[in-house]
Amino acid sequence: MALLDLSALNPHLRRVPAWLVYGVLALPAPWLLYLGVTGGLGVEPIKALEHELGIWALWLLIAGLTVTPLRRHAGVNLLKFRRALGLMAFYYVALHLATWLLLDVQILSQIWADIVKRPYITVGMAGFLLMLPLVATSNSRAIRALGPRWRALHRLTYGVALLGALHFVMLRKGLQVEPLLYMCAVAGLLLLRLPGRRRVQRFA
Template structure:
């Protein structure tokens, strides 16, 4: 806790706008790898996978903000909106990579792919649940919706849950990394339950 107080006061000088800018760094990295030829032998798959993984990082990062404040005293609350919106931005890019690069904008093929690969339903459900949250993340909506805004934002938990399920389901065999993501998500959810709350 002794380290946290100076950290919090330094963080007060970091405007949320910087977080949006920092959120573009992973995208710049993916673009750089693509143009420099370092992305691997299957660029389409790699781009798709990397964008999905970055989205997951930000989604889980966003969920960790409240417990971090409660347990460690680290206050990142004012960056929560930025982190959530960056996550949504990467989900949109991840979907665009699928529909444009993977499916070549062939809608019939996309529908067939959706039907064939059931894990895409989970991803779609996660993305659809996050859409109203992204659309109501502005100050005007927060004011207009009042208490309902908080209620609406509970959707973030099933949304991330579907994102994690989608990630695990697309694996043939769940890797240790997959279990780690699932474990972190389960841990963050457990922290929401009363017995675990300090």
């Protein structure tokens, strides 16, 4: 039973085409690039661009994790947008990584050294690699081909979100509030999925 019934929104959400979600979510990236080129991202535009792209990726990963709890606890069905949220999260992760590779580090040998020696980069790269099979199977053909294994494979999303939040926590020196809030959001959304918690709610 939904804790808060917002199911009245569903007829309106069904009218929103998925392509519109892709288009709207893609827009911040070129705008951020424009700001970086024109000085709108401050005195360190490359670092600022990396940060903003990474934050957008984390927002979208968290948004993807909210789809099931919203349906279960509020009656809001956003399942038709979950693929868009996941693919656009990868879009921002890929841009975040490309900014680091092409604009920040640039030297191939230094890239590998950073991945190996800097734990926060190792964690971030692990999250990116986990996303690759998810993106490769985010299509109807893969869903039909994999059957029940598709759902099991896409539980890697949970690990990706945790690694993304941990990457942010480790990136910031010391315990800062903003990255910890993101980590708490990811952990809280994953706790809502625990089987024991679902059983308790079912019989409450």
